[in-house]
Amino acid sequence: MTDKDWEAIEKEWETPEEKEEYEYRPPKQKGIDMEKLKETKDPKKVKELVAESQVSTGPAMMFATVDYEGCCNKSATEKVTGKWSSLLRSAGMDANLYVIEDDQVLFSSQHGFHAHEIRDFVTKQPECVAVEWNQVRTPGPAETPEWIAKNEVKKAEKEAKKAATEKQKKAEEKAKKKKKKTKKKAAKTEL
Structure with a gap:
């Protein structure tokens, strides 16, 4: 018997349930739950429900x-x-x-x-x-007033550090420009 013969026998014996079971079907999207949408009065919640359904x-x-x-x-x-x-x-x-x-x-x-x-x-x-x-x-449950206060302090420190870094970069750039200007001026006086 050839492979084609075996495939033919396999197809004959295959039940409709098996055929349906083996067919690929991609998962379906949930869609919008219209009942929840109608019940919800808060526009923020409505927006969230629509976003989730997409x-x-x-x-x-x-x-x-x-x-x-x-x-x-x-x-x-x-x-x-x-x-x-x-x-x-x-x-x-x-x-x-x-x-x-x-x-x-x-x-x-x-x-x-x-x-x-x-x-x-x-x-x-x-x-x-x-x-x-x-x-x-x-x-989530860990978002407590203590965490919020701690996070605000952390954000303020991060912003202060960022501002200090930017200030230092600007000062370095200014010093470079001044040094370059001085070199240029010195080169002109030598001529």
Whole structure:
């Protein structure tokens, strides 16, 4: 018997259920839940619901800010988010986590239809301050008044450091220009 004969026999024996089971069907988008949309009076929530419904089956990225006892260093953040990654994978979601700052994590998924579940899972974790996805920020349990105050101080320090660096660069540029001007003037007087 040839391969073609075996394929013909296989097709004969194949039931309609098996054929349907083996056919590839890409996942369907959820679409807008019109009932939720009608019930929601807050325009911000309406915008959020519409944005969530537009998520495709393609890749999705979101950022999470974390805060925990002894926060924050990269290795400890990797340990915390490693636990999240394991839990997400055990639930069948393909989320890759990358620590981009000591307290900032990037979630990447090749399947955008998991993004809602990933965001919901992460925002329930005690170490999660907030998740930003599709330019919508969702607060988590770690976003406390203490964290907000600490974050404001951190932002102010960062801005002050940035301003000092810019001031130093400008001073260096000014000194270079002055030195160049002096050299030019000295060269003219020699002639």
